Amino acid sequence: MLSTFALLLGDDMRLLRRYGFLAVIYGLLCGGVIALLVPVLTHLLAGQVDAAIAWVLALLAGVAASWLLRRHVERAGVRVGVAVLQSGRHRLGERVARLPVGWFTPQNTARVGHVVTDGMMGIAQLPAHVFTPVICGVVTPLVVIALLFAQRGSLGWIALLSLPVLASVFVLTSWIARRTDAAFQRDFAEASQRLVEFAQAQSVLRAFGGEGGSTRFVEQAVERQGRSGLRLIVLSSLSAVFNVWAVQCVFAALLMVSAAWLGDVLDMGVAAGDLSAVLVSMLLVIRFVEPLLEVAGYAEVLRGAGGQLRAVRALFEVQPLPEGHSAKQPADAGVELRDVHFRYDADAPEVLCGVSLHVKPGSMTALIGASGSGKTTLVRLMARFFDVSAGAVLMGGVDVRDMREEDLAAQVSQIFQDNFLFAGSIADNIRMGRPDASDDAFMQAVQQSGVAEIIGRLPQGLDTPVGEGGARLSGGERQRIAIARALIKDAPILLVDEATASLDAANQAVIAQTLVRLRGRRTVIVIAHQLSTVAMADQIVVLEAGRVLEQGSPGQLLAGQGRYAEFLNQRAAARGWRIAGATAAGGSL
């Protein structure tokens, strides 16, 4: 717990240390106030009112001091909370910003969102609202134990020995509840995923009358979530009951010993002084148990907080890509892959198995291959979304792992399928490609990308807000803005995923024109889906199951009568089946 706070707070950890120190002092002071009750009660029970007055005054001073200190503790706790929300979020943000781009899957992005919002808020509230009663609930009983020892050894021993027993019970119950909670969170996430999937797939389900199967999956997931939710409720309430019950057992044991002592005093007619000692001890027993009951009540909250802290810690534990520090600049806009191997996870199969490739500066390379052959992975490695498992990716002769992030970013621009837009205006999103671009360069990118046609239709033109993630625009419009952003960046190497699935015919044409325009002026590496694109490439690379099957100019590959030629022949044979007007040059792969 503390180590996660240290990760979040950094230098501000001193605030937590100060808060902890004050909370311990406050717990000791509360114990001190209880200690003052002993002489007050002893004198009052003995009828020595005058002697009691000084102690009563000391007691009142102690109560006032602890009230004042409590305010300080609370303020210190709030300061820690504010530091968690400010520097903690900042530190987490810095960490997340250094993670590999490829790590940002929808699942991981949702994780970050959850941690930064609910998780951090929950953690920020811990010091002020949870830690203070818990720290006092541990420190104050320690003082009371010393007082009990002074009153009667047996009571002191029972109280002292009860602490490790209670700690074990709390740890055991929270371990059981934590395991059940983990199962519930897993089933909850799965049920939510199924429900979202079900909602998103409505058009398909209704068109194909396939609701039955999908509803069954949703129902099964919701049923599983219901079962694990019920188990969690039962076990967590049982844990809470068991914790309180354990404290009550300690209370019962202390009361029994006190009652036996009282019986001895009454039976044996010992001096009245002993009777007041028994009564004072009984009061101490009550003051010993009270804070422990409070701690038992917080066990569930602490367990929940533990989950949030673990989620934060897990984010800090994701390893960022090592930073490159070489000041060596790429010699040209060439790209080279040297015997590249890659797997997404250590225990996953290899997705790329020894790919070697040389892309000349200013040339155009078309990557083609069946779905899953590794085309997207290959261009992701060029943009250093991940690092290769073995081999090397070089830009202008420099290994991308040695390049500073800004140098690599300046070298490469991308037009991929999952283009993200920020919640600014269309102009903001385009200018992001190169904030210092001239107005001429900006307008050129707007024209060339087809954005001019979009803004002509919108009353606010370039100032139209795109909404969160570009939600107010169509997929095609988002794509054009992303193309404009890539064009304005003017990086020497352009990586393009010509994914036809997400492009309408007009946008396909925009991409095609962009490629034609840039051919020979920039190094273009394109995951090609259009035959026209493949035909104009200087080099075609055919991938199959993570290996380069064929590589060469369109003419060479055709002459080689390999997979590419086979594919073109199949296309030619099938052309008779195609709707009039579709030519090889206009078909899609």
Ligand SMILES: Nc1ncnc2c1ncn2[C@@H]1O[C@H](COP(=O)(O)OP(=O)(O)OP(=O)(O)O)[C@@H](O)[C@H]1O
């Ligand atoms: N983020 C990921 N985590 C784990 N495996 C992945 C991930 N992305 C892709 N893969 C796997 O890597 C392999 C290659 O995928 P890749 O997307 O590179 O192929 P592709 O040729 O681009 O396919 P497509 O044309 O369908 O986009 C596939 O088996 C895929 O399941």
